[in-house]
Amino acid sequence: MRPLVATIDLAAIRHNYAVAKRCAPGREAFAVVKANAYGHGVREVVGSLPEADGFAVACLEEAAEVRRVNAEARVLLLEGCFEPAEYHSAAQLALDVVVQGAEQAEALLAAQLPGPLNVWLKLDSGMHRLGFAADQLRHWHARLAGATQVAELNLLSHFACADERGHPLTEQQVEAFLDLLDLDFDQRSLANSAAILTIPAAHMDWLRPGIMLYGATPFVDLTAKELGLRPAMCLTAQLIGLRDVAVGESVGYGACWVAQRPSRIGTVSCGYADGYPRHAPSGTPLVVRGQRVPLAGRVSMDMLAVDLTDLPEAQLGDAVELWGAQLPVDELAQACGTIGYELLTKVTARVPRRYRSF
Ligand SMILES: Cc1ncc(COP(=O)(O)O)c(C=O)c1O
The missing domain is CATH 3.20.20.10 (Alanine racemase)
Incomplete structure:
Protein backbone atom coordinates (compact mmCIF):
# COMPACT_ATOMS: atom_id res chain seq x y z
CA MET A 1 0.00 0.00 0.00
CA GLY A 215 -7.38 23.18 14.49
CA ALA A 216 -6.13 25.81 12.05
CA THR A 217 -6.06 29.56 12.60
CA PRO A 218 -7.91 32.17 10.57
CA PHE A 219 -5.31 34.77 11.60
CA VAL A 220 -1.85 35.53 10.21
CA ASP A 221 -0.59 36.79 13.56
CA LEU A 222 -2.14 34.30 16.02
CA THR A 223 -1.29 30.59 15.87
CA ALA A 224 -3.78 27.79 16.42
CA LYS A 225 -1.80 26.79 19.50
CA GLU A 226 -2.06 30.29 20.96
CA LEU A 227 -5.82 30.06 20.42
CA GLY A 228 -6.00 26.77 22.33
CA LEU A 229 -6.87 24.75 19.22
CA ARG A 230 -5.67 21.22 18.51
CA PRO A 231 -4.73 20.22 14.93
CA ALA A 232 -7.18 17.70 13.51
CA MET A 233 -5.31 16.45 10.44
CA CYS A 234 -1.82 15.01 10.19
CA LEU A 235 -0.64 14.23 6.65
CA THR A 236 2.10 11.61 6.81
CA ALA A 237 4.17 10.02 4.03
CA GLN A 238 7.38 8.00 4.01
CA LEU A 239 10.93 8.19 2.71
CA ILE A 240 10.80 5.82 -0.26
CA GLY A 241 14.20 6.68 -1.75
CA LEU A 242 17.57 8.02 -0.59
CA ARG A 243 20.58 9.08 -2.62
CA ASP A 244 23.72 11.19 -2.45
CA VAL A 245 24.15 13.94 -5.01
CA ALA A 246 27.37 15.72 -5.79
CA VAL A 247 27.94 19.46 -5.94
CA GLY A 248 26.39 20.82 -9.14
CA GLU A 249 23.93 17.93 -9.64
CA SER A 250 20.24 18.77 -9.79
CA VAL A 251 17.10 17.24 -8.31
CA GLY A 252 13.64 16.89 -9.83
CA TYR A 253 11.72 18.31 -12.80
CA GLY A 254 13.22 21.36 -14.40
CA ALA A 255 16.51 20.67 -12.63
CA CYS A 256 15.65 23.69 -10.47
CA TRP A 257 17.40 22.60 -7.28
CA VAL A 258 21.16 22.25 -7.62
CA ALA A 259 23.39 20.89 -4.84
CA GLN A 260 25.68 23.56 -3.41
CA ARG A 261 27.43 20.97 -1.21
CA PRO A 262 27.58 17.15 -1.24
CA SER A 263 23.93 16.41 -0.35
CA ARG A 264 21.69 13.57 0.73
CA ILE A 265 18.29 13.63 -0.94
CA GLY A 266 15.20 11.77 0.26
CA THR A 267 12.22 11.00 -1.96
CA VAL A 268 8.86 11.29 -0.21
CA SER A 269 5.59 9.53 -1.15
CA CYS A 270 3.41 12.61 -1.51
CA GLY A 271 2.88 14.93 -4.46
CA TYR A 272 0.56 17.50 -5.90
CA ALA A 273 -2.00 14.88 -6.95
CA ASP A 274 -2.45 14.27 -3.22
CA GLY A 275 -3.05 17.94 -2.50
CA TYR A 276 0.45 19.04 -1.54
CA PRO A 277 0.90 22.44 -3.23
CA ARG A 278 2.94 22.20 -6.41
CA HIS A 279 4.09 25.79 -5.98
CA ALA A 280 5.71 25.09 -2.58
CA PRO A 281 9.18 26.65 -2.92
CA SER A 282 12.46 24.88 -2.15
CA GLY A 283 13.12 25.31 1.54
CA THR A 284 9.50 24.69 2.61
CA PRO A 285 9.74 22.67 5.84
CA LEU A 286 8.81 19.01 6.32
CA VAL A 287 9.39 16.97 9.46
CA VAL A 288 11.48 13.79 9.67
CA ARG A 289 12.45 12.27 13.03
CA GLY A 290 11.14 15.36 14.79
CA GLN A 291 13.43 17.66 12.81
CA ARG A 292 12.53 20.18 10.13
CA VAL A 293 14.12 19.52 6.77
CA PRO A 294 13.75 21.57 3.57
CA LEU A 295 11.89 20.67 0.39
CA ALA A 296 14.32 20.40 -2.53
CA GLY A 297 13.14 21.27 -6.04
CA ARG A 298 9.76 20.97 -7.74
CA VAL A 299 6.94 18.90 -6.28
CA SER A 300 6.04 16.02 -8.66
CA MET A 301 2.60 14.47 -9.09
CA ASP A 302 3.18 11.61 -6.62
CA MET A 303 6.48 12.48 -4.95
CA LEU A 304 8.62 15.28 -3.66
CA ALA A 305 12.23 15.56 -2.60
CA VAL A 306 13.70 16.64 0.69
CA ASP A 307 17.25 17.69 1.57
CA LEU A 308 18.40 15.37 4.37
CA THR A 309 22.02 16.49 4.42
CA ASP A 310 21.62 17.87 7.95
CA LEU A 311 19.80 14.76 9.15
CA PRO A 312 22.29 11.94 8.46
CA GLU A 313 20.40 9.47 10.68
CA ALA A 314 17.34 9.55 8.33
CA GLN A 315 16.58 6.12 6.86
CA LEU A 316 14.44 4.59 4.16
CA GLY A 317 10.95 4.02 5.61
CA ASP A 318 11.08 6.97 8.00
CA ALA A 319 7.79 8.81 8.45
CA VAL A 320 7.60 12.27 6.90
CA GLU A 321 5.06 14.77 8.26
CA LEU A 322 3.86 17.14 5.55
CA TRP A 323 1.72 18.95 8.14
CA GLY A 324 0.10 18.10 11.43
CA ALA A 325 1.07 18.09 15.10
CA GLN A 326 4.73 18.98 14.51
CA LEU A 327 4.26 21.33 11.58
CA PRO A 328 1.06 23.42 11.69
CA VAL A 329 -0.79 23.46 8.37
CA ASP A 330 -0.88 27.25 8.75
CA GLU A 331 2.92 27.39 8.66
CA LEU A 332 3.07 25.40 5.43
CA ALA A 333 0.29 27.57 4.00
CA GLN A 334 2.24 30.74 4.78
CA ALA A 335 5.39 29.30 3.18
CA CYS A 336 3.34 28.62 0.03
CA GLY A 337 1.44 31.91 -0.10
CA THR A 338 -1.94 30.36 0.69
CA ILE A 339 -4.17 29.61 3.69
CA GLY A 340 -4.76 26.50 5.77
CA TYR A 341 -8.34 26.32 4.43
CA GLU A 342 -7.05 25.66 0.91
CA LEU A 343 -4.51 23.00 1.89
CA LEU A 344 -7.02 21.10 4.06
CA THR A 345 -9.84 21.15 1.51
CA LYS A 346 -7.55 20.10 -1.33
CA VAL A 347 -6.30 16.81 0.10
CA THR A 348 -7.50 14.57 -2.70
CA ALA A 349 -9.73 11.49 -2.58
CA ARG A 350 -6.85 9.10 -3.20
CA VAL A 351 -5.36 9.91 0.20
CA PRO A 352 -6.87 7.47 2.72
CA ARG A 353 -8.25 9.05 5.88
CA ARG A 354 -7.67 7.18 9.13
CA TYR A 355 -9.65 8.19 12.16
CA ARG A 356 -8.85 8.22 15.84
CA SER A 357 -11.04 9.55 18.58
CA PHE A 358 -8.95 9.58 21.75
C1 LIG B 1 -21.35 31.86 5.39
C2 LIG B 1 -20.21 31.22 6.13
N1 LIG B 1 -20.26 31.13 7.46
C3 LIG B 1 -19.26 30.57 8.18
C4 LIG B 1 -18.14 30.08 7.56
C5 LIG B 1 -17.00 29.51 8.40
O1 LIG B 1 -15.90 30.36 8.31
P1 LIG B 1 -14.51 29.98 9.05
O2 LIG B 1 -14.05 28.71 8.43
O3 LIG B 1 -13.63 31.12 8.75
O4 LIG B 1 -14.86 29.82 10.50
C6 LIG B 1 -18.03 30.16 6.17
C7 LIG B 1 -16.82 29.66 5.51
O5 LIG B 1 -16.36 30.10 4.51
C8 LIG B 1 -19.08 30.74 5.44
O6 LIG B 1 -19.04 30.85 4.11
Missing part, protein backbone atom coordinates in the same frame (compact mmCIF):
# COMPACT_ATOMS: atom_id res chain seq x y z
CA ARG A 2 1.21 3.48 -0.82
CA PRO A 3 2.58 5.01 2.37
CA LEU A 4 0.55 8.19 2.57
CA VAL A 5 -2.26 8.80 5.04
CA ALA A 6 -4.25 11.67 6.51
CA THR A 7 -4.83 10.83 10.15
CA ILE A 8 -7.87 12.65 11.51
CA ASP A 9 -8.12 13.22 15.24
CA LEU A 10 -11.85 13.39 15.94
CA ALA A 11 -11.21 14.14 19.62
CA ALA A 12 -9.37 17.28 18.53
CA ILE A 13 -12.41 18.38 16.51
CA ARG A 14 -14.65 17.83 19.57
CA HIS A 15 -12.18 19.81 21.68
CA ASN A 16 -12.15 22.65 19.14
CA TYR A 17 -15.97 22.74 18.97
CA ALA A 18 -15.98 23.05 22.77
CA VAL A 19 -13.48 25.94 22.51
CA ALA A 20 -15.91 27.75 20.17
CA LYS A 21 -18.78 27.21 22.58
CA ARG A 22 -16.70 28.38 25.55
CA CYS A 23 -15.86 31.63 23.72
CA ALA A 24 -19.57 32.49 23.69
CA PRO A 25 -21.36 30.94 26.65
CA GLY A 26 -25.05 30.31 26.14
CA ARG A 27 -24.86 30.63 22.34
CA GLU A 28 -25.51 27.80 19.91
CA ALA A 29 -23.15 26.78 17.13
CA PHE A 30 -23.45 25.40 13.63
CA ALA A 31 -20.33 23.33 13.00
CA VAL A 32 -19.39 24.27 9.42
CA VAL A 33 -18.82 20.97 7.60
CA LYS A 34 -19.04 22.04 3.94
CA ALA A 35 -16.44 20.76 1.46
CA ASN A 36 -16.34 17.32 3.10
CA ALA A 37 -15.77 18.94 6.51
CA TYR A 38 -12.86 20.98 5.13
CA GLY A 39 -11.35 17.75 3.79
CA HIS A 40 -11.66 15.77 7.02
CA GLY A 41 -14.60 13.52 6.02
CA VAL A 42 -18.13 14.81 6.63
CA ARG A 43 -19.67 11.54 7.83
CA GLU A 44 -17.01 10.92 10.44
CA VAL A 45 -16.91 14.52 11.62
CA VAL A 46 -20.70 14.78 11.95
CA GLY A 47 -20.80 11.39 13.67
CA SER A 48 -18.17 12.50 16.16
CA LEU A 49 -20.10 15.65 17.15
CA PRO A 50 -23.40 14.39 18.54
CA GLU A 51 -23.32 17.35 20.93
CA ALA A 52 -23.32 19.90 18.07
CA ASP A 53 -26.37 22.16 17.96
CA GLY A 54 -26.27 22.16 14.19
CA PHE A 55 -24.19 21.87 11.04
CA ALA A 56 -23.72 24.22 8.10
CA VAL A 57 -23.09 23.17 4.49
CA ALA A 58 -22.86 24.72 1.03
CA CYS A 59 -25.48 22.73 -0.87
CA LEU A 60 -28.34 20.27 -0.70
CA GLU A 61 -26.15 17.29 -1.57
CA GLU A 62 -23.90 18.03 1.41
CA ALA A 63 -26.95 18.56 3.64
CA ALA A 64 -28.38 15.16 2.66
CA GLU A 65 -25.10 13.54 3.69
CA VAL A 66 -25.23 15.25 7.09
CA ARG A 67 -28.87 14.24 7.56
CA ARG A 68 -28.01 10.59 6.92
CA VAL A 69 -25.70 10.68 9.94
CA ASN A 70 -27.68 12.99 12.23
CA ALA A 71 -31.47 12.92 12.03
CA GLU A 72 -32.07 15.59 14.64
CA ALA A 73 -29.56 18.45 14.39
CA ARG A 74 -30.31 21.66 12.55
CA VAL A 75 -28.60 21.70 9.16
CA LEU A 76 -28.15 25.08 7.51
CA LEU A 77 -27.81 25.60 3.75
CA LEU A 78 -25.42 28.56 3.68
CA GLU A 79 -26.13 29.64 0.08
CA GLY A 80 -29.76 28.60 0.11
CA CYS A 81 -31.50 26.74 -2.70
CA PHE A 82 -29.98 26.98 -6.17
CA GLU A 83 -33.28 26.21 -7.93
CA PRO A 84 -36.94 26.31 -6.86
CA ALA A 85 -37.33 22.51 -6.79
CA GLU A 86 -34.73 22.30 -4.01
CA TYR A 87 -37.11 23.86 -1.49
CA HIS A 88 -39.21 20.70 -1.47
CA SER A 89 -36.17 18.53 -0.73
CA ALA A 90 -34.99 21.02 1.89
CA ALA A 91 -38.33 20.75 3.67
CA GLN A 92 -38.27 16.95 3.46
CA LEU A 93 -34.82 17.00 5.06
CA ALA A 94 -36.00 19.59 7.63
CA LEU A 95 -33.18 21.98 6.73
CA ASP A 96 -32.63 25.60 7.69
CA VAL A 97 -32.20 27.66 4.52
CA VAL A 98 -30.48 30.94 3.81
CA VAL A 99 -32.41 33.26 1.51
CA GLN A 100 -29.89 35.61 -0.05
CA GLY A 101 -31.57 37.09 -3.13
CA ALA A 102 -34.95 38.15 -4.49
CA GLU A 103 -35.28 35.15 -6.83
CA GLN A 104 -34.75 32.76 -3.93
CA ALA A 105 -37.30 34.62 -1.84
CA GLU A 106 -39.92 34.62 -4.63
CA ALA A 107 -39.35 30.91 -5.24
CA LEU A 108 -39.82 30.19 -1.54
CA LEU A 109 -43.14 32.07 -1.47
CA ALA A 110 -44.29 30.15 -4.54
CA ALA A 111 -43.29 26.74 -3.16
CA GLN A 112 -45.74 24.09 -1.97
CA LEU A 113 -43.88 22.48 0.91
CA PRO A 114 -44.53 19.45 3.09
CA GLY A 115 -43.73 21.67 6.09
CA PRO A 116 -42.43 25.16 6.90
CA LEU A 117 -38.69 25.93 6.85
CA ASN A 118 -36.48 27.88 9.21
CA VAL A 119 -35.37 30.76 7.01
CA TRP A 120 -32.21 32.86 7.47
CA LEU A 121 -32.42 36.15 5.59
CA LYS A 122 -28.92 37.11 4.59
CA LEU A 123 -27.81 40.71 4.94
CA ASP A 124 -25.08 42.00 2.64
CA SER A 125 -23.38 43.93 5.42
CA GLY A 126 -20.34 44.84 3.32
CA MET A 127 -18.80 41.73 1.75
CA HIS A 128 -20.81 42.16 -1.47
CA ARG A 129 -20.89 38.48 -2.28
CA LEU A 130 -24.42 37.36 -1.37
CA GLY A 131 -27.29 38.90 0.56
CA PHE A 132 -29.79 41.76 0.57
CA ALA A 133 -29.02 45.41 1.08
CA ALA A 134 -30.66 46.70 4.27
CA ASP A 135 -33.74 48.24 2.61
CA GLN A 136 -34.37 45.09 0.54
CA LEU A 137 -33.95 43.00 3.64
CA ARG A 138 -36.62 45.03 5.40
CA HIS A 139 -38.91 44.46 2.43
CA TRP A 140 -38.38 40.71 2.47
CA HIS A 141 -38.72 40.54 6.24
CA ALA A 142 -42.19 42.03 5.85
CA ARG A 143 -43.16 39.67 3.03
CA LEU A 144 -41.83 36.48 4.62
CA ALA A 145 -42.99 37.06 8.19
CA GLY A 146 -46.04 34.89 8.71
CA ALA A 147 -45.79 33.15 5.30
CA THR A 148 -46.95 29.52 5.42
CA GLN A 149 -43.55 28.36 4.07
CA VAL A 150 -41.69 30.00 6.96
CA ALA A 151 -41.26 28.63 10.48
CA GLU A 152 -38.55 30.73 12.19
CA LEU A 153 -37.52 33.95 10.45
CA ASN A 154 -33.83 34.62 11.24
CA LEU A 155 -31.06 37.03 10.28
CA LEU A 156 -27.54 36.14 9.10
CA SER A 157 -24.52 37.90 7.65
CA HIS A 158 -20.87 37.10 6.98
CA PHE A 159 -17.61 38.98 7.62
CA ALA A 160 -15.12 39.83 4.88
CA CYS A 161 -12.13 40.74 7.08
CA ALA A 162 -12.67 39.39 10.60
CA ASP A 163 -9.35 37.55 10.26
CA GLU A 164 -7.51 40.91 10.05
CA ARG A 165 -7.83 42.24 13.55
CA GLY A 166 -8.99 45.84 13.76
CA HIS A 167 -10.01 46.04 10.08
CA PRO A 168 -12.45 48.97 9.77
CA LEU A 169 -14.88 47.00 7.57
CA THR A 170 -15.58 44.60 10.44
CA GLU A 171 -16.95 47.37 12.66
CA GLN A 172 -19.06 48.67 9.76
CA GLN A 173 -20.47 45.18 9.21
CA VAL A 174 -21.37 44.78 12.89
CA GLU A 175 -23.08 48.18 12.79
CA ALA A 176 -25.02 47.27 9.64
CA PHE A 177 -26.18 44.09 11.36
CA LEU A 178 -27.19 45.90 14.55
CA ASP A 179 -29.07 48.55 12.53
CA LEU A 180 -31.68 45.85 11.89
CA LEU A 181 -32.26 45.15 15.58
CA ASP A 182 -35.69 46.81 15.37
CA LEU A 183 -36.88 43.96 13.12
CA ASP A 184 -38.38 40.98 14.87
CA PHE A 185 -36.16 37.96 14.15
CA ASP A 186 -36.20 34.64 16.03
CA GLN A 187 -32.42 34.07 15.79
CA ARG A 188 -29.38 35.95 14.57
CA SER A 189 -25.99 34.68 13.32
CA LEU A 190 -22.88 36.60 12.30
CA ALA A 191 -19.68 35.09 13.67
CA ASN A 192 -17.26 32.84 11.76
CA SER A 193 -14.17 31.44 13.56
CA ALA A 194 -12.25 34.72 13.57
CA ALA A 195 -15.18 36.61 15.10
CA ILE A 196 -15.93 33.84 17.60
CA LEU A 197 -12.35 34.06 18.82
CA THR A 198 -11.91 37.83 18.93
CA ILE A 199 -15.19 39.79 18.52
CA PRO A 200 -17.64 39.07 21.36
CA ALA A 201 -19.98 41.81 20.08
CA ALA A 202 -20.56 39.65 16.99
CA HIS A 203 -21.56 36.45 18.79
CA MET A 204 -25.36 36.92 18.55
CA ASP A 205 -27.44 33.69 18.98
CA TRP A 206 -25.75 31.20 16.63
CA LEU A 207 -22.02 30.87 15.92
CA ARG A 208 -20.67 29.41 12.68
CA PRO A 209 -17.21 27.96 13.43
CA GLY A 210 -15.42 26.42 10.45
CA ILE A 211 -11.64 26.51 10.27
CA MET A 212 -11.14 26.55 14.05
CA LEU A 213 -12.88 23.16 14.35
CA TYR A 214 -10.09 21.67 12.31
